[in-house]
Amino acid sequence: MEKGDIVTVVTMSGEYVGELIENQSGYVELKNPRMILSDGQGNMGFAKGICVSGIENPTSQIFHQYVFVAETNDKVADGHRQAVSGITVAQPKIVT
Numbered sequence: 001m002e003k004g005d006i007v008t009v010v011t012m013s014g015e016y017v018g019e020l021i022e023n024q025s026g027y028v029e030l031k032n033p034r035m036i037l038s039d040g041q042g043n044m045g046f047a048k049g050i051c052v053s054g055i056e057n058p059t060s061q062i063f064h065q066y067v068f069v070a071e072t073n074d075k076v077a078d079g080h081r082q083a084v085s086g087i088t089v090a091q092p093k094i095v096t
Contacts, residue, residue: 001069006077008036010067016050017072017080021060028069032084033061036076046083057084 001007001020009016009028018030034046048056072080 001071006072006080008070008072008076009033009063010070011063011065012067016061016063017046017076018061020069023069026064028063028066029060030063031060032080033058034080034083046080 001023003020003022005020006017007020007028007030009018009030015036016030016033017036018033020028021031022029033050034048035050036044037047038044049058050061
C-alpha cells in the first residue's frame with residue numbers, strides 16, 4: 001500500500017475507508033475518512049464522518065489503535081471517491 005491508495009482500517013469499533021496519508025509504526029492517518037455502515041441486510045454505505053458526535057466530513061483522521069489495514073476492493077474505493085467528491089464513477093458496459 002502506498003500513499004494515495006484508498007484503504008480500509010479495521011478497528012474494534014468498526015471499519016473506516018479513506019485515502020492513505022501515512023502508515024507509520026503506531027498509527028495510520030487517512031484523508032477524507034468515512035465509517036462503513038451496514039443495514040444487516042447485506043447493504044452498506046458510508047457515514048458522513050467517523051463517529052456520531054464527530055464533525056461531518058472530516059478532512060483527516062489519525063488511528064492509533066487498529067486491528068489491521070487492508071487494501072480496499074475497487075467497488076468500495078469507487079464508492080468512497082464518489083462519496084467525498086460527489087462525482088459519479090462511470091461503470092464499464094458489459095456486452096453479451
